[in-house]
Amino acid sequence: MQVSNIVNLGIKELRSLARDPMLLVLIVYSFTLAVYTAATAIPETLNKAPIAIVDEDRSPLSARIIGAFYPPLFMPPVLITPAEMDARMDAGLETFALDIPPGFQRDVLAGRQPAIQLNVDATRMTQAFSGSGYIQQIVTGEVNAFIQRHRGDATPPVDLALRVRFNAELNKGWFGSIVQVINQVTMLSIILTGAALIREREHGTIEHLLVMPVTPFEIMTAKIWSMALVVLVACAFSLVFVVQGLLAVPIQGSVALFLAGAALHLFATTSMGIFLGTVARSMPQFGMLLILVMVPLQMLSGGTTPRESMPEVVQDVMLAAPTTHFVALAQAILFRGAGLDVVWPQFLALVVIGVILFGLSLARFRRTIAQMS
Structure with missing residues (x-):
């Protein structure tokens, strides 16, 4: 392995992405308008019902x-x-x-x-x-x-002292915006890496790489770090300028610690995107696979519905998904101000899952390249 090959191939991926206006529009929309809409479009409480x-x-x-x-x-x-x-x-x-x-x-x-x-x-x-x-x-x-004949309420036998933590205003926008950022990190990382691989195959440039002195490991690693970097930068921009700036959502914990956890999550999801890109033979097939994968990842990871309310079988199965641990650490850091001493189990789980997905994707990628050569 040569680090220079990985760096140069990654820069090539970034240049290819810069020449794809549709993916650029998708990235900008996903971390700006989509986040704003998720925070403001659907009110949590009743509002002006006719x-x-x-x-x-x-x-x-x-x-x-x-x-x-x-x-x-x-x-x-x-x-x-x-x-x-x-x-x-x-x-x-x-x-x-x-x-x-x-x-x-x-x-x-x-x-x-x-x-x-x-x-x-x-x-x-x-x-x-x-x-x-x-x-x-x-x-x-x-x-x-x-x-x-009066509006005085009877004195209840017990006085319930309500203390609302982590969202004192019970504002749905605080929850919706951050959850949307979490979901977009997962979705965009899979889309960008899978699309990058399929684009190579459709344009015929993958054959050019095969005759160069580069290994499948270097090709795959370059796609992973370049696409993960794009998503990580877009995520940081969205948190600072959209969530904290435009929506005025207070973030309790360390943004840097969250981005570190997001980087580990991106290592796993970009590897997953490479795997799906080797399974799909075209962009339409990749889109269909993406739907089958993204829906359970987002719905069953605990982002919108607490995992405790799901069947135990689903809870156990979803422990193998990186989104489950990413959602847990993201909510703990951004909502509750947790530190590394609290979220280290999720960090460790993402490392293990990422290594496994990377190994599986690399094996699949090597077989795909061997078949093409």
């Missing part, structure tokens, strides 16, 4: 309930007739339609348990799930306050 109310009672209690719905949780209620309710729901004008029956206040004061009908458009999944609970709390609170 609601219509059918007031068949027209009593002080029903007026009190109508007045309890206001921004930012709900849009100002639209008063409609019973005949309009189904048509407006079918047209998608409201997510919720509340029907207050006639004699509602009379039944409440008489100690009966009248029913209020709530129609929910379940196609708006996020609003439907959280909004139904909010509406039940609002209606129950207004009815209790009306009966008691």
Whole structure:
């Protein structure tokens, strides 16, 4: 092995990438607009949900309930007739339609348990799930306050002291932006290395390399360090200028320690990209393989859903995936300010997994080159 060959081949890969405008656009988009969108596009809490109310009672209690719905949780209620309710729901004008029956206040004061009908458009999944609970709390609170003639709540037997750590504002954007950066590191590293290998085959330049005094190890290592460097620089830029700068997300731990863990993760995922690039014979095949690989890596690694809520079999299998350990160390460092004394098991796991994937990819790469020669 000659270090100069690895360096020169890596520089060649960087020049090839610089001449590919589509991949450059993908890199820029993935670490800027995609991160910003993940942090801001989907609100975690209910926000300006449209609601219509059918007031068949027209009593002080029903007026009190109508007045309890206001921004930012709900849009100002639209008063409609019973005949309009189904048509407006079918047209998608409201997510919720509340029907207050006639004699509602009379039944409440008489100690009966009248029913209020709530129609929910379940196609708006996020609003439907959280909004139904909010509406039940609002209606129950207004009815209790009306009966008691005041808004004082009964003193609970236990005082629950809530302490929110690591995200005091419960801001979904803090979580979404960092998780998106983590996912993009995995996706781009696999795409760039796999695409670099397939591009060599499609352009016929891999044959030129075979007649040069370079080894498969040097060719593969050059692709890995060059593509990993690109992703690592883009990740650092996104954390500093997009996450901390544009989105004002406070990062608790050391960015340098996170980037060190990302470098180990990139060693594993770029090796995986080389392996997929040797299996696929064209870019369309590589794209199909990428979907089959990326979906479980992102969904089952603990980035969006805690691993403890998954079946034990899935938890055990995903311990062999580098994303599981990368997500754990990234969240520990960036969210909770953990140091190396806390995340060293994840660092060690990434080293072991990276070495195994590198060995498998190198063996597969050598067989592929032998078949071509």
